[in-house]
Amino acid sequence: MKIFCLFFGLLVCPCLAAETLMVSVGAEGLAGQPDPGRRVCFLALESGLMDVFFDAGKIVFNDEGFRDSEDRYRTVRVAREGGASAVLFVNCVYSPDSPMKWKTGDGDSAGLPERIVLEYVLVQDFATVKKLEITPSPEDAARHPAIERYYFVLGKEAAENILK
Numbered sequence: 001m002k003i004f005c006l007f008f009g010l011l012v013c014p015c016l017a018a019e020t021l022m023v024s025v026g027a028e029g030l031a032g033q034p035d036p037g038r039r040v041c042f043l044a045l046e047s048g049l050m051d052v053f054f055d056a057g058k059i060v061f062n063d064e065g066f067r068d069s070e071d072r073y074r075t076v077r078v079a080r081e082g083g084a085s086a087v088l089f090v091n092c093v094y095s096p097d098s099p100m101k102w103k104t105g106d107g108d109s110a111g112l113p114e115r116i117v118l119e120y121v122l123v124q125d126f127a128t129v130k131k132l133e134i135t136p137s138p139e140d141a142a143r144h145p146a147i148e149r150y151y152f153v154l155g156k157e158a159a160e161n162i163l164k
Helices: 002-016 038-055 072-081 138-142 147-163
Strands: 020-028 059-062 086-093 115-122 128-134
Touching (some): 020 038, 020 072, 038 059, 038 147, 115 147, 138 147
Parallel strands (some): 020 086
Antiparallel strands (some): 086 115, 115 128
């Protein structure tokens, strides 16, 4: 029995370890701009990202709230304290005059970012492993009955591209 436990502990357990990733969503360009549907959209984007990483065998958790894009060092510290080996920074960049013509499933107005910048950063040395920028399409957004569904799709597509 001791040999089995030793074999299991030394050979099998290290293979079971998975990378742990924290997803941190933030935005810029929204100062003073009311956007009641923004939180729902960010949650949908985050869910799309996390679904793909989880399905790829990663342990994934999110940050406690949505961050200002300038809060990177604190975010990495929070990730390290939470046991993450990497952080996926997601920054939705809005234009101050972007229209809020889309509706969430709850009927709240929401805008569409000009671009979404994703950066996969290792916690240990703050090194960027991969950076990706996606441009949401108003035409694609219009095909969804609720804008948060499009944010979810954007999250899934972005995560698939990060994992390539």
